[in-house]
Amino acid sequence: MSNKEIDDLSGTETTGHEWDGIKELNTPLPRWWLWTFYGCIVFALGYVIAYPAIPLISSATPGLLGYSSRATLDAYLDAAKAAQGGLVQQVADTPVAEIASNPDLARFAAAGGRSLFKVYCVQCHGTGATGGPGYPNLNDDDWIWGGTIDQIYTTLTHGVRWEADTDTRFNIMPNFGADGLLEPAQITTAARYVASLSGLEGGENTPEGQQLFAENCAACHGDAGQGLPDMGGPSLVDAIWLYDGSLAGIETQLQKPRHGVMPAWGARLGDTAVKQLAVYVHSLGGGK
Numbered sequence: 001m002s003n004k005e006i007d008d009l010s011g012t013e014t015t016g017h018e019w020d021g022i023k024e025l026n027t028p029l030p031r032w033w034l035w036t037f038y039g040c041i042v043f044a045l046g047y048v049i050a051y052p053a054i055p056l057i058s059s060a061t062p063g064l065l066g067y068s069s070r071a072t073l074d075a076y077l078d079a080a081k082a083a084q085g086g087l088v089q090q091v092a093d094t095p096v097a098e099i100a101s102n103p104d105l106a107r108f109a110a111a112g113g114r115s116l117f118k119v120y121c122v123q124c125h126g127t128g129a130t131g132g133p134g135y136p137n138l139n140d141d142d143w144i145w146g147g148t149i150d151q152i153y154t155t156l157t158h159g160v161r162w163e164a165d166t167d168t169r170f171n172i173m174p175n176f177g178a179d180g181l182l183e184p185a186q187i188t189t190a191a192r193y194v195a196s197l198s199g200l201e202g203g204e205n206t207p208e209g210q211q212l213f214a215e216n217c218a219a220c221h222g223d224a225g226q227g228l229p230d231m232g233g234p235s236l237v238d239a240i241w242l243y244d245g246s247l248a249g250i251e252t253q254l255q256k257p258r259h260g261v262m263p264a265w266g267a268r269l270g271d272t273a274v275k276q277l278a279v280y281v282h283s284l285g286g287g288k
């Protein structure tokens with residue numbers, strides 16, 4: 001009991017230890033702190049037993065509960081794949097023209113198509129699919145090769161003038177100028193006539209122009225220049241131009257036509273991806 005001494009100055013009990021007249025006060029840890037500390041130790045022991053914890057050479061102690069973060073991740077991934085797999089399989093099994101009649105499937109396909117578009121198509125057609133000179137805008141209802149879902153699907157599967165694909169869309173405009181098929185004066189007359197169809201500056205609708213058009217151009221561009229999707233001859237009446245929409249631009253196309261090339265995607269991305277892309281492109285607003 002002699003060590004139950006009370007320090008005069010602080011009024012706190014001392015432990016009885018004393019060095020050179022300096023006494024140690026007895027101020028123990030608070031109870032709540034101590035019990036929390038013990039609690040942590042108990043929890044840690046339980047954790048080490050229940051869960052993977054102690055490192056071994058190539059793995060760790062497995063723990064009684066058999067938990068594994070890798071297995072959990074695999075399970076999540078499997079579930080996600082299963083949820084999507086059903087729809088991917090459904091897209092694969094559904095003819096492209098019938099996807100639209102199932103709104104859930106159409107939404108899924110269009111979303112997939114949108115992300116594929118960002119990877120494979122924006123370089124040429126632009127982020128908003130708005131195109132640029134030589135690269136058609138896919139938002140409008142002006143289609144070179146046709147705007148039904150089946151036509152778009154065919155264009156995507158086989159490409160345009162993509163010679164590695166034997167079923168590619170193919171038709172090329174003759175070199176009226178370079179190959180001497182028309183006299184320079186006839187080219188000017190035909191070009192003026194075409195310019196007049198969409199009211200371009202310099203356009204002139206003459207009987208000679210009409211006749212030249214009927215004989216040399218209508219087979220691919222239609223009698224009235226309205227375009228023939230089966231031939232890939234763009235409309236010449238709608239003021240939407242793949243190339244240069246001016247009299248000079250039309251003359252250039254007659255002198256030395258360009259032949260746009262688009263890769264075939266069927267062999268590269270597979271049929272299901274192409275269906276998704278077709279649904280997406282068709283949904284951009286111009287689909288027929």
Ligand code: HEC
Pocket residue numbers: 116117120121122123124125134135136138142143144145146152155156160232259260261262263265277281
């Ligand atoms: C290397 C450039 C290039 C890439 C990449 C490309 N395209 Fe094209 N695409 C073209 C060109 C050029 C044309 C126009 C062909 C022509 O002159 O008839 C075209 C035409 C089209 C057409 C037909 C438009 C119409 O009016 O009939 C569609 C649809 C189309 N592309 C969709 C796509 C999609 C979807 C992708 C991505 C999977 C893609 N393109 C990737 C260059 C490209």
Ligand code: HEC
Pocket residue numbers: 144171172173174176190191194212213216217218219220221231232233234235236240241242243244249250253254258259260261
């Ligand atoms: C054998 C088919 C064929 C014939 C015949 C033909 N064209 Fe074309 N024409 C095309 C094709 C295909 C294109 C699109 C080229 C491309 O996609 O790169 C085109 C493109 C054009 C364009 C550019 C359209 C644009 O949107 O920029 C003009 C202008 C044009 N043709 C005018 C004529 C005129 C005028 C004649 C007659 C003197 C004619 N074509 C005869 C197939 C033909």
